[in-house]
Amino acid sequence: MTSGPIPEIEAELAKLPPAVLEAYHEANDSVKESFGEEEIGLWAKEGLTIGTQTVRSWESAIEYYRVSPEVSKFLSFPSFMQWARCGTYLAQDSPTLAVSFFNSSVSIVPNLRPQYIPRWAGLGRSLYKGTWKSSTLAAKFFEVSPDLVRNLPFWDVEVFASLIEALSYKSYDVAGECLVLGRDVLPAMGREREPFLAMSRALIDTSWREVKTCLELVPRALQQVDEAQTGRFLKLGERLAKVGLRNTSKFLSDGTQALSKVPQGSQGYILDLCDALVVITPDAVPPFLKSLDDVLNRITVSQLDTWFQHGAHLLQENPESGIAFFKIESNTSESMLETLSSSLELDRVKSILRLYCRALAGTGLEIFDSQELVSRNIGWVDEGTASTDGTKIFLPPVVDHYTNKQDNFSWFKVVSTHQVAHLEFGSFEYEFEKPTSQFEDLRHEMEQKAIQRKEDQRALAKEDYDMAARLLTSGAEGDVEMTPMFDDPNDMGSMRTFTDIGRFLELFENSRLGFDIFAVLEDCRLDYRIKVEYPGIRAVSSRVQGETLANRPRIEDMPLQQGLVELLVHMSLDQFQDLPVAIEYKEAGEMLSSILHQLRTAEANVEDTAEATLRAYEIISRVPNEQEEDDQFEEQDLEEPGDFSEEDYQSLVDQLQAGMDASSDGGDGESYESPDPVDYRGDFKPEMVQLMTKLQADSGEQGEAQPMTQEMLEQLLQESPELEMDAEQGEVDSNMSMFAQNIMKEAGAPPPNSQPGEGYGPLLHDDDSGGELEAREPETYVYDEWDFRANDYKPRWCIVKEKLVEEGDATFYQESLKTYSALSNHIRRQFELIMPESMRKTYRLVDGEDIDLNAALEAWADLRMGVPPDEKIYWHRNRNRREVAVVFLLDMSASTAEAIDEGRQTVDDRDAPDDPVEYMVWLRRRREGLVRRNYKRIIDLEKEGTTLLINALESIGDTYGIYGFSGYGRENVEFYVIKDINEEFSDKVKRRIDKVTPLHATRMGAAIRHAITKLDNQDAKTKIMFLISDGRPQDRGYSREGVEKEYAVHDTHMALVEAKHKDIIPFCLTVDKAGHDYLKSMCGDMGYEVLADIWSLPERLPMLYRQLTAVR
Amino acid sequence: MVEAAPETEAHFKEYAIEEFLVRDEPYYRPIGDEIELFTAAYRQHIPVLLKGPTGCGKTRFVEFMAWQLGRPMATIKEKSGKEEELKEGEVRVPLVTIACHEDLTASDLVGRYLLDANGTRWIDGPMTRAVKNGAILYLDEVVEARKDTTVLIHPLTDHRRILPIEKTGSIVEADDRFLLCVSYNPGYQSALKDLKHSTRQRFISIEFYYPPADIETEIIQRESGCSKEHADALAKLGEKIRNLEEHGLQEGASTRLLIYAGRLMSEGITPRRAAQVAIVWTLTDDPELQRSIEEVSSSIFE
Secondary structure (H helix, E strand, C coil): CCCCCHHHHHHHHHHCCHHHHHHHHHHHHHHHHHCCHHHHHHHHHHHHHHHCCCCCCHHHHHHHHHHHHHHHCCCCHHHHHHHHHHHHHHHHHCHHHHHHHHHHHHHHHHHCCHHHHHHHHHHHHHHCCCCHHHHHHHHHHHHHHHHHHHHCCHHHHHHHHHHHHHHHHHCHHHHHHHHHHHHHHHHHCCCCHHHHHHHHHHHHHHHCCHHHHHHHHHHHHHHHCCHHHHHHHHHHHHHHHHCCCCCHHHHHHHHHHHHHHCCHHHHHHHHHHHHHHHHHCHHHHHHHHHHHHHHHHHCCHHHHHHHHHHHHHHHHHCHHHHHHHHCCCCHHHHHHHHHHHHCEEHHHHHHHHHHHHHHHHCCCCEEEEHHHHHHHCCCCCCCCCCEECCCEEEECCEECCCCCHHHHHHHHHHHHHHHHHHHHCCHHHCCCCCCCCCCCCCHHHHHHHHHHHHHHHHHHHHHHHHHHHHHHHHHCCCCCCCCCCCCCHHHCCCCHHHCHHHHHHCCCCCHHHHHHHHHHHHHHHHHHHHHHHCHHHHHHHHHHHHHHHHCCCCHHHCCHHHHHHHHHHHHHCCCCCCEEEEHHHHHHHHHHHHHHHHHCCCCCCHHHHHHHHHHHHHHHCCCCECCCCHHHEEEECCCCCCCCCHHHHHHHHHHHHHHHHHCCCCCCECCCCCCCCCHHHCCCCHHHHHHHHHHHHHHHHCCCCCCCCHHHHHHHHHHCCCCCCCCCHHHHHHHHHHHHHHHHHHHCCCCCCCCCCCCCCCCCCCCCCCCCCCCCCCCEEEEEEEECCCCEEEEEEEEEEEEECCCCCCHHHHHHHHHCHHHHHHHHHHHHHHCHHHHCEEEEECCCCEECHHHHHHHHHHHHHCCCCCCCCEEEECCCCCCEEEEEEEECCHHHHCECCCCCCCCCCCCCCCCHHHHHHHHHHHHHHHHCCCCCEHHHHHHHHHHHHHHHHHHHCCEEEEEEEEECCCCCEEEEEEECCCCCCCHHHHHHHHCCCCCCCECHHHHHHHHHHHHHCCCCCEEEEEEEECCCCECCCCCECCCEHHHHHHHHHHHHHHHHHCCEEEEEEECCCCHHHHHHHHHCCCEEEECCCHHHHHHHHHHHHHHHHHCC | CCCCCCCCCCCCCCCCHHHCCCCCCCCCCCCCCHHHHHHHHHHCCCCEEEECCCCCCHHHHHHHHHHHHHCCCCCCCCCCCCHHHCCCCCCCCCEEEEECCCCCCHHHHHEEEEEECCEEEEEECHHHHHHHHCCEEEEECHHHCCHHHHHHCHHHHCCCCEEEECCCCEEEECCCCCEEEEEECHHHCCHHHCCCHHHHCCCEEEECCCCCHHHHHHHHHHHHCCCHHHHHHHHHHHHHHHCCCCCCCCCCCCHHHHHHHHHHHHCCCCHHHHHHHHHHHHHCCCHHHHHHHHHHHHHHCC
């Protein structure tokens, strides 16, 4: 072993301090295990080289030998030598450096790829600048390296090292401290490490002292800021650092503080805002973040937008005042916060108002944002006003009329009470033929007149038409094509009689005037009823009326006819004193007042309003719509106009008519314009409501009455005065047809031009060809299918593939629970009611937990009596679980993607524009898009229902599995596992629900059979299979000869029967309104339900389950 | 199971259960033909099942009927020899009320042997006593009772009208005046606790619901002594709250609660406050629901 160069080397080593040789010998033995003979020589020699580099490098050599055995275990010989050589170079520069290099190597080598070793050594070397301080820093670097390398990717270590180097030019001390801090802080970071290092790097140029503070602060920031947002947050810091913001650490701490106060989901939005600010003035970011906490204590995140926009605009005009704004050191800012903080958003009180309205109306009303109604595009156009379509109440999204929340809420209450009153007091139940109580019947007479008028017009039109036709035929020689100048008069029939309200409004020549009067009078009637029925709201409602009055236009400024309508508005708002009426029409004013007073009684109904409207119209329409001088008006007191009398009315009308005939000097004055809307009363569209109701009812029964076509509907809408159109005629037409289409959709009528079966894809080929299938892959199963014509099973016909649903986000689950919190509590309670059943004591048992005292005493008494005693004297608490196992099968077919609300717009996904103003507009739009997305699909409701169910099921501990099914063709029946029947409920399940999406077709039979298999393996007393679908079963080739839908229905039926044979209770729930047709044959005597209202699915599902499991 | 009479003379009155008689006419406002129905059933020995939500007047109705049927004008075949024992003007149909619960055993109803110093002694249960003394036996919330107890009433409710007492080996024949009357609330009957059909089909059923608004006004006014306006508003509030039954509220405001509110009002409590404590807070613990109901109440009451 001592051959070759070794003795020589040893001799050389002996010249160095003796410790070197000692170390060598010590290491030699163990190194031999790793290296060959020749290699040992090289190894020993390298030590010598190290030792002889400089005067003090023998220390390095000792360290070299000392760690060699350990290092050699991890490195191949070439790598080892490369490593040793790195040490040699380092020893050349500074033996201390080499010592720490070797020293750290022991722990670093196992974690560092060999090719990185030179780079690593280089990193340390680059920190060494020949000074004592720098060598300490470099040595420290080697010291912390093992930790860094173990926890960070190597390139991050490199970036960090270069950061430290850059910092070392400023101060070695700070660099050293940062090095240590970095070791502790960096490993904890994930993706955000990169932006953080970039930010720190940017800081060195501008304010290097901040780096250390940032390192200290960052762990807290990471804890409190939403994981997904930290990267952006730090990038923002980098941008700020680059533009020279001084106190980045302050930004970091304030920012963290601010963001931690913001709800998780909104942090991204705050950062959006910061980004917008950086573009304008970076200096504004820190004050903004600093104020944020304070601001958010006063207003909500969604209100923040308004405040921020204002500040941003200020900032653009004048940075100083902008910054003051964000510091909340300006009046504008302060007062804006005040207004905002007192304003009330509908979302916050929606659920209270919903229950309030439901209580008042006694029907299952829903509350929606009025923007919702507008976006449905069925004729409502005003976003800011309340309205109702008969089943939903629409309210403005925000109220900020008053400076405190309480008043704003009261306003909401007044508005919704008024809307509910339309339902409660029957505005929409108008029936033309229903007798009135306050007036004599005038409408039939008027109808005759109206018909007469129409006929006259028609005759006139016909005359013109014939004339034109004659002219054309006589003028030409016969081959001239006749272009009709007029529509064929016979086509001029009206559709308005479709609804009763329409029939009524048809009576008026000036239908706009007629409708306006009707609306005012009806609102007047309702407001009066509200005040009588709900005294509690009287005070608030009077205040609102008073405020409305204060903002009404002056009657004197209006043309006479409009002035009289405005007079009605004033009176309907409870002003009867000091009303200016033109002297000439004093009687008319009095008569209008007495007509209106007829409605101010609890007995008046909507039919009375209609009769009153006829009379008011007769009067007002006979007044010329001309401007009158101020001095021609006189203040009137119309509080007590005296009782209404038909005779007086008639003579007034005659008188007015005479006046009109007399002064027939041509022009009728100005054309009539509707009065300004009364804010709190909102939009009143009785004809639309009646129309929708009727269409819905018609589409329900089908047949008999000729269904309304889109053309008819369009014409009807054109004629209705309820739809206000200021646009050009062409646009109106297109609007009308759009409205008509949307209304048809809403009403559930089939859209025009659609062929039955369209959208399901052509059933091109049926799979009758082809034979049995084999399940080859894992998690696939083969099932038979029932052929009802053959009256037999097709063997091994379908392949069911079981798959796990992907995991998404658990927020869907939580959000659903939140949305339905009241309901979910209710359901939970209902479910818990079942529970005691299993925990009930059972008495009179032969054995049990304890002696049943009653039974024991009886037994004792029996003994004394000499009667044989009953030996059942124990009781036992029945701890058995409810023995229920249930499988839920969710339809995941493509049709479940159908939106329940139509007409939603897609989110604007353009890239962020550069211009700050545009950017903010974009930001706002994007945000609103996100916040207001309320576009629900059938599947969403299925999912929500499932969520509620899971929540409830967990409370009673039934065994349950949730599966989705879909597929394409018989060899591809997909069976998705959301929660397997034996799986414990976990976050995974929550996340899977999120990913349930509409897929392909529905081959129910196979899916049901697979579910049966699942249930059959369960050991439970009661087994239930719950099928939730949105239509009939359908799939490629799921029919005989591709046409008979019956095939699918029969197969499904058979599958359900099979379930029954295995003691499984099947139950089908469908949201398909046409479900009754096929469900009857599909389910036979098994349970099924057709949900009339899709929205009730989440509510109904758990309830049904409860009933189902309860009946045994 | 002893009910004290409303008027306390010295300290309290104690009755044997079968001796409790409804002496003063209880206030009952008929809504339909329930009085005629009950009277007819009583005469024909048909047991009666009263269905309806809590606090809508089921118990009051039975009390009223006991009083009414017991009055001399009601022609009931008397068991000879009983008449002398009656004091002047005393009524003759006692009312035995038993609130059913899930631990109620058959011997609780029929009776049991008790141990005493000398051996054992048989004690009649309330049911036996009612049967023997010809009382109206009123089993409140009968679905709560255990299945074995409901079976007990079977021989009593058909043509046999007997009560077999297994323990003593005897059979008690029901007095002519005896009538079984049960009640239950379909609202919170979880389908598990439904009455068996073999039991159910031994009764005629009279359905109760909250009275219509005008009658309810009358009842509230009469029972609570509050003003007509308040009674009117309370009835309206009750109606509105009942609209919420399907929307998160378990059960609507009972007439009883409305009367409580009315009573508070007649003592000078402000209407909104009275409605709050008597109705809103009683009905639900859900803050949102409370707030909504309170908004309704604040719309109705000034």
